[in-house]
Amino acid sequence: MRYQSGPAKPAHVFGRGAEWDGLTGFVNRPFPHAMLGIVSGRRRMGKTYLLRALAEQRGGFYFGATAGTEAESLRQFSSALAEHVGSPVPFSFDGWDDAITYLFGLAAPGRGDAPLLVVIDEFPYLVQTAPQLPSLIQREIDRFQVEESRMRLLLCGSAMSVMGGLLASTAPLRGRAQLELVVRPFGYRAAADFWGVAGDPGLAARLHAVVGGTPAYRRQFLADDVPASLRDFDDWICRTVLSPFSPLFREARYLLAEEADIRATALYHSVLAAVAQGNTTRGGIAGYIGRKSVDISHPLNVLEDSDLLVREPDVFRAGKSQYRITEPLINFYEAVMRPAWARLESGQAAEVWERASERFAAQVAGPHFEAVCREYVLGPGRSLLSTSLGEVGGGVVTDSKERRQIQIDVAVVEPGSGGSRPSVALLGEAKWGTVMGVGHLERLSRARELLTARGMDTTRCGLACFSAAGFSDALRAEAERGGVLLVGLDELYGRAMPTGFVP
Template identity: 85%
Template sequence: MEAGKPSYVFDRGAEWEALSAFAGRPLPHAMLGVVSGRRRMGKTYLLRALVEQCGGFYFGATAGAEAESLRQFSSALAGHVGSPVPFAFATWHDAITYLFGLAAPGSGGRPFLVVIDEFPYLVKSSPELPSIIQREIDRYQAEESRMRLLLCGSAMSVMGGLLASSAPLRGRAQLELVVRPFGYRAAADFWGVADDPALAARLHAVVGGTPAYRRQFLADDVPASLADFDDWIRRTVLSPFSPLFREARYLLAEETDIRDTALYHSVLAAVAQGNRTRGGIAGYIGRKSVDISHPLNVLEDSHLLMRDADVFRAGKSQYRITEPLINFYEAVMRPAWAQLENGQAAEVWAQATERFAAQVAGPHFEGVCREYVLGPGRSLLSTSLGQIGGGVVTDPKARCQIEIDVAVVGPGSGGAKPSVSLLGEAKWGTVMGVKHLERLGRARDVLAGRGYDTARCALGCFSAAGFSDALRTEAERGGVLLIGLDELYGRTMPDPVLP
């Protein structure tokens, strides 16, 4: 029986449904779940709420030597079962064996939920722990057990490796859940700025959808209006007295696989400066492409960097930073770190207006537009199928490349041509006009000449600054989507496009 989500847990409906279904599933054997996600996403908050609703045992590990960690676990487990004296397990083998014994069939009727949080801390000092858990899981697949074990952690590379290739727990998990940041609309609701899309878009470009930043870090210091945004930036993110000031550095330092943080910051800075290809990143930091393979892989495994495939050119891709605060740090803060530490936030921010627009807000806006098409905007198109991304269309006649920020491309199968249902361009600070539409139209013609089915391809103009009257007139003829901030945040609903 699934537990109802508490009212104090904001959003996270899908995550709660998956967790409560796992915790309450009435099967007669042990079950394993793995919950991961970058720090500050609210994993612990969510799991503690689950234990509170369902009952069970929660243990939050800390960094420490094996003997200390085992002693802490033993003490917590003794408290859970009501033992008057702490347990003194000699090894993790003894502790895990006892833990699974608590879920034996004769000890009660309903499933026994166990949450071990920050599991990577335990694995670091006791690498054999996954193998010990695997042995008990396998044992209680054959024997009856009420065990519902959730392993949780923030070190993405470690958590991802728990179920990979030849890892001991490979094939043993019935749940693998990644707790991600809030989407841009949910984040606006969480910060209480959904009624001001211009403010919501700027705020999301800086702090993204990380829930801890509002309450734990800033004690509910929210910009009161768009006019207050600049002052909010100066008194929070750019203030050396604010917890957010060094947060981007800490996010990188906390990843266990990152050793040379200077190199990784250089890679991220290269991407923030607009060098998004492997060759561009290598050239920016003065290395050969082969020399940056490892840091790129580590940053991808840590979910700090993502590689987006070009939907029109096989084998081509570009990198982007997934954490907005890191992108803001690399583009705005790191180049002026000495001045910021000296309390010159006002001067730094005054000089960073163009950089913020070009390197932070602009690229972030493109991602928000793709998220819109992936979610509420899908109903506007002629089909809900297809890959959403961006890419480059090469125009051989004009000898130029047309960058497409938002595209929906369907794969060809059974002899059918690959189809394109949307070609879009996104502009943060530019009022879009007919020329933008003509460029998209030219890209559609080029793709049609290359064998794509473009018969029902809509053209989309996404702008945070608005649209010219001439473009609006063109849009009224049909086949064109005009999506501004009001549409992105659901304050206005555009008409479906059915060319």
Template identity: 85%
Template sequence: MGKTYLLRALVEQLGGFYFGATAATEAESLRQFGAALADHTGSPVPFSFATWDDAISYLFGLAGPRQTDAPLLVVIDEFPYLAKTAPELPSLIQRETDRFQAEESWMRLLLCGSAMSVMGGLLASTAPLRGRAQMELVVRPFGYRAAATFWGVADAPALAARLHAVVGGTPAYRRQFLGDDVPRSLAEFDDWICRTVLSPFSPLFREARYLLAEEADIRDTALYHSVLAAVAQGNTTRGGIASYIGRKSVDISHPLHVLEDSHLLAREADIFRAGKSQYRITEPLINFYEAVMRPAWARLESGQAAEVWAQSAERFAAQVAGPHFEAVCREYLLGPGRSLLGSALGEVGCGVVTDPAARRQIQVDVAVVEPGSGGRKPAVHLLGEAKWGTVMGLSQLERLARARELLAGRGMDTGRCGLACFSAAGFSDALRGEAARDDGVLLIGLDELYGGAVPAPPR
């Protein structure tokens, strides 16, 4: 995501001490830290610390009375590597932090790491550093619009959507991993994906595996890959995941929690049914790996990328691009499409509306619901359906209208509820005609999602 880039730029701008940890033993890490600290202070010889207790005490001692008004900036990057071999480090930092706070600290300490579960655990309820942090910042990937601009494909929405469904918004994938190898048009996308993501000679080929392996709390990677594969295959409920991997629901609680803490899996509550939820893989490259690459791994390793990709069109559309497009449509409403809701506030999500008369369930891909408060009923502001590879017609609109009717029957306020059709493949003439006649119907395609004029809010 560029965390190290940002931290190095900060130290370069403001001065201070930067230490980038590596995967090493405790003794070697301590030597590396002593050498870096000696270089920072101008010592002609490396410092030799017997323990991390000595090293941390000396480090904080540098932040004593200073000649300038600027505090000492200290950055420790990839902190999980150190914490793994020296679990006492957070407690040592807590001790020194508490001591210096009582004397007006002149230190600003930034701890950074890629292992989300470890970094999040530093501030957990029983952790030594609980309550000591003044800031917790998660450096997130680019949103889908910023990613399109970064890859230079903002003027080609169909290409941008496919790129984002595969590599997401991670900046390093373009430059550090692929050396600026970017498809220039949609016609080049197939060749590009075969020579990059699906090629065993590309750094991206095994990146999804490495993302999982770098999380310290993940030990049985086979189990975690199976859980992710279940979600990628469309088994998004706890019961569905358990059934897919052949375990009981209670047996997968731990891996689900670890994947959530690692920000690799997100549990999204059903916006219409309390207590119901489904899981979604948050990292597009992992979802692509589990859905397309992992089932054909041996063939890909033997160089059959073109054949595998040619046979994966339906799987890519159904398990990768389709669910990703739904998530992008919800992101659109949280950002550039927010004006569609006017002044209304509400939770953006998805959910299922049960139709008892027809004995079916209506999946609503995009919904905006404002919870009720006091004597006010919950209000539904928008219901939407998203289709990746299907030209949308009146049947989708009728399904949304039926969902609105059912929600009104359950006591929800649907008086100002608009209906939205999101499609990457376009809309039928009949649907366009209906939208032209009905101000409450919105048609949103890739052009609108990627920077076109935002449609007028439904009235």
């Protein structure tokens, strides 16, 4: 079905082209019945900014809920709705049942031709005090799947576990949504453009390792305080993230406390600290915090549902996986700030930061660089592969003869189907602070041999070295001869093409 084209994205909305197209496609779809969309994403991602712009452009009704009692929330909703329809006096609904019925009545045939866009932001605040709301909305959606309606309802929220539960299993709205949009952080390249540092990849990489792609951190939190250059980065860290007078100073704590399903935050901070310290397996996390593996299932599940932790499968070993913190600022807090919290609160940012350089490189920048390299292969680097893109991830290849394990940071694996064998399209290693040499290439070559011996098809498997610190002359010479890709910061940020090629 061809959707009607809508107005262009406003110039003041940075990026979010795909999200804008998805939202306008939802609103403009020529469907004669009510439609429901779910928009979620962690706080500070710009969801409200995006949805306000859409509502303003389409003349829709936008309501941003706040934490309050059921009666107060209903009163605020009623007042906002009365103002939207131009009523000279506020509405006074007996309950949410009447309010939702009236809202859907506004989209009935005969009251206009264009779709009626309704945005209810921070919906979890309303559900907390009025748990019947999803069922009331389900009733109206089902009713107007039979009768005609111009309703285009978007429910938005930042509590990821709550928003995810709206469409899960036996939830009332299960199967009713025509749009499920997650507003994610900017990718590393878009974040560099947003912060205005794309011309300095070294600065862009360090900045992204700390604040990630959260748009609110630049403007709302720091009032456009951007490091002027790589030389200014240390001072910038001390005057912003590590300063007790900065809004970013306690932001990592707030991100955790805001999740509805997280109660005893101490346990969750311990789990995150374990991962930040390099204990990325379930057993490693349990050992770090002094619990049994079975006892940490709940906090791990909650952190995953909250999109603060992700479990990444080992692409070479079935059943094995590692956990990674998805929010860079939380990882930075757990690795650098939390161990020195008392000193930071007393204003010793410069001293703490000077002593934390090794921790930052090993526990923050290094793991983050590996994730960025995988993002590169998924995105702009996918054209470098001669085969169709398979699963991108990392894993461990065991070398029994040498009694060692070879860590593969970036791998592209295509599962076998029918009579074909599983194949490997790329094996890569990523180093943040190490100049990579021929030894790294030899380790990758050995991993390829081991995978071949295991029955995997490696005939078109290329090797790749990713380094933020550079490459030795000998490795560059190997790349010139072919068979290995060299990808540095300039290549990751699109300022240069990778050296070498893959089969």
